[in-house]
Amino acid sequence: MKVLHNITAGNPRQLLKPVLYSLLSNLAAVFPFALIIEAVRLIFEPYISPGMVLQTERLWWICGGLAATAVLMFLSEIPAYRSAYRGAYNVAAQGRAELAEHLRKLPLGYLTRRDPGDLANMIMGDFTLVETGISHLLPQLAGAFVLPLFALSGMLMLDFRMALAMFAALPFALLMMILSSRLRRRLGASHMRAKLNAANRLQEYLNGIRVMKAYNLTGQRFVRLEHSFKTLMKESIRLEGIFGPVILTAMGLLRAGLPLMVYIGVHLLLGGELGVLQFAVFLVVGTRIYDPLTNALANYAEFRYNEQAGGRIVDLLNEPFMTGESAPLPQNGDITFRNVTFGYGGEPVLKDLSIVLPQGSLTAIVGPSGSGKSTVLRLISRFYDPNEGHITLGGRKLSEIEPEHLLKAVSVVFQDVYLFQDTIGNNIAFGRPEASHEEIRRAAETARCHDFIMKLPMGYDTPVGEGGSTLSGGEKQRISIARAILKDAPLVLLDEATASLDPQNEAEIQQAIDALIQGRTVVVIAHRLKTVRGADNIIVLEEGRLAEQGRHEALLASEGLYARLWKLQQQSGGFRISS
Numbered sequence: 001m002k003v004l005h006n007i008t009a010g011n012p013r014q015l016l017k018p019v020l021y022s023l024l025s026n027l028a029a030v031f032p033f034a035l036i037i038e039a040v041r042l043i044f045e046p047y048i049s050p051g052m053v054l055q056t057e058r059l060w061w062i063c064g065g066l067a068a069t070a071v072l073m074f075l076s077e078i079p080a081y082r083s084a085y086r087g088a089y090n091v092a093a094q095g096r097a098e099l100a101e102h103l104r105k106l107p108l109g110y111l112t113r114r115d116p117g118d119l120a121n122m123i124m125g126d127f128t129l130v131e132t133g134i135s136h137l138l139p140q141l142a143g144a145f146v147l148p149l150f151a152l153s154g155m156l157m158l159d160f161r162m163a164l165a166m167f168a169a170l171p172f173a174l175l176m177m178i179l180s181s182r183l184r185r186r187l188g189a190s191h192m193r194a195k196l197n198a199a200n201r202l203q204e205y206l207n208g209i210r211v212m213k214a215y216n217l218t219g220q221r222f223v224r225l226e227h228s229f230k231t232l233m234k235e236s237i238r239l240e241g242i243f244g245p246v247i248l249t250a251m252g253l254l255r256a257g258l259p260l261m262v263y264i265g266v267h268l269l270l271g272g273e274l275g276v277l278q279f280a281v282f283l284v285v286g287t288r289i290y291d292p293l294t295n296a297l298a299n300y301a302e303f304r305y306n307e308q309a310g311g312r313i314v315d316l317l318n319e320p321f322m323t324g325e326s327a328p329l330p331q332n333g334d335i336t337f338r339n340v341t342f343g344y345g346g347e348p349v350l351k352d353l354s355i356v357l358p359q360g361s362l363t364a365i366v367g368p369s370g371s372g373k374s375t376v377l378r379l380i381s382r383f384y385d386p387n388e389g390h391i392t393l394g395g396r397k398l399s400e401i402e403p404e405h406l407l408k409a410v411s412v413v414f415q416d417v418y419l420f421q422d423t424i425g426n427n428i429a430f431g432r433p434e435a436s437h438e439e440i441r442r443a444a445e446t447a448r449c450h451d452f453i454m455k456l457p458m459g460y461d462t463p464v465g466e467g468g469s470t471l472s473g474g475e476k477q478r479i480s481i482a483r484a485i486l487k488d489a490p491l492v493l494l495d496e497a498t499a500s501l502d503p504q505n506e507a508e509i510q511q512a513i514d515a516l517i518q519g520r521t522v523v524v525i526a527h528r529l530k531t532v533r534g535a536d537n538i539i540v541l542e543e544g545r546l547a548e549q550g551r552h553e554a555l556l557a558s559e560g561l562y563a564r565l566w567k568l569q570q571q572s573g574g575f576r577i578s579s
């Protein structure tokens with residue numbers, strides 16, 4: 001059952017129709033077979049039994065019957081074909097969407113551990129293998145046994161010794177395939193790994209082409225890509241090289257049934273224990289019976305390989321995502337960290353952190369690079385849950401709030417703004433797709449991006465390259481602030497850009513941020529003097545611990561880490577406070 005579950009990526013019911021049709025069409029194929037046996041009998045009879053005449057009329061009827069079954073088979077195979085492909089493509093289309101949706105809900109920690117190329121390949125490549133499994137492999141595998149089973153039961157009635165000789169090697173061939181399936185799984189798994197690695201290296205190569213050109217690294221990166229292709233080639237050869245002979249031996253074993261049967265048949269014939277007619281029937285059946293079985297053996301190997309791909313999909317779908325309640329969020333929106341310890345899998349990044357970020361206030365988080373500032377924002381957004389301690393919003397534990405429900409109340413403005421390959425207008429409306437043009441325009445005006453948008457060839461309908469590649473860093477920042485303004489969430493998490501901006505851009509972004517944070521609870525990773533000075537509270541982190549906190553003047557007066565960072569940056573003429 002698990003195999004069927006895997007090969008269909010968790011939709012075994014989808015196999016029902018294709019398998020049923022395949023069984024029916026193979027069942028229909030038994031009729032012409034039976035008609036041919038009857039024709040052989042009619043043709044041979046006058047020669048074997050003197051006095052009997054050739055029954056021509058019956059032969060014409062058989063001819064007509066063969067033509068009719070050919071037409072019937074053709075007509076029944078069309079819906080069979082259609083249902084198999086439709087079922088398979090449906091499973092793949094729905095499954096791909098379901099998997100993509102599932103990925104969105106998984107904790108970021110899981111996603112950062114997985115290679116994006118690996119996940120992309122799973123959604124596209126593995127589902128293609130599932131498609132083939134549903135449309136081709138399993139129906140054919142099930143159908144392949146219909147004719148041999150009928151033949152076996154018919155032949156057993158005719159002469160059990162000949163029938164046994166005909167199928168003598170079948171159990172050995174099947175056993176061989178089943179025993180070797182573990183080896184097949186192992187080889188298949190490392191082949192799949194090599195395939196994924198090559199896909200990942202290719203993606204890395206394509207993504208990094210710009211950097212590689214700039215640093216003249218092309219040769220070095222290409223070596224890695226080339227190496228992955230060579231490994232894939234070796235794995236493919238190993239897979240075919242080891243498993244191919246197993247299949248060929250199993251096929252050879254099966255076909256050995258025919259000479260064995262002829263050998264026994266001749267002896268029985270000479271001994272007078274088998275009639276010429278019966279022998280002729282066995283010869284006809286013997287030449288036809290092995291093809292579906294040998295095809296099934298070849299299919300079986302592919303089937304096991306594709307089943308592994310389906311298994312990977314099922315495993316990913318079983319990966320638990322964060323859950324929680326969707327009850328209305330508390331009115332009082334204070335965010336409290338109580339003895340929070342958190343790490344990304346290794347050493348803790350935040351250690352026993354206890355802080356309060358009061359509702360309606362502006363809290364700045366500062367500290368040296370790597371001290372855990374962005375991690376604090378990620379925990380508030382519930383991209384991850386703490387390892388120890390807990391975070392509450394208005395007294396309710398974040399770990400008990402459904403992540404998507406929580407994020408409705410949060411606007412996040414990241415440093416590295418990602419824009420989708422869509423129009424500028426739609427990118428701004430991302431957090432509130434139902435917003436009107438007028439609302440989008442107003443948000444853009446407040447975020448100081450309306451003017452530059454209007455200078456673009458198609459205004460708000462101008463398409464943006466993937467990731468926002470067609471816009472400047474400052475423009476992307478302001479678009480993301482417009483997004484947050486339009487979303488109008490009560491809690492704003494802001495990771496200010498560290499990249500140096502020209503004074504004009506800098507001033508405009510500051511104005512946009514001022515507009516965004518009005519009347520909201522704001523947590524900002526502050527790199528800008530102005531934000532830090534005006535903050536209600538400044539939290540200073542050092543190696544994941546709270547070093548000190550307070551307002552700007554008080555922290556300067558206490559001459560701790562904040563004052564040291566401040567002086568350092570004043571001396572260097574910069575205004576960044578985080579590093």
Ligand SMILES: Nc1ncnc2c1ncn2[C@@H]1O[C@H](COP(=O)(O)OP(=O)(O)OP(=O)(O)O)[C@@H](O)[C@H]1O
Nearest residue numbers: 112344349368369370371372373374375376578579
């Ligand atoms: N996804 C991740 N997986 C593993 N480690 C991570 C991950 N993200 C951050 N870290 C590590 O956690 C530590 C804190 O990172 P964080 O981004 O919170 O620091 P930060 O204070 O915001 O730094 P910066 O000012 O340079 O942005 C760093 O040592 C970083 O290497």
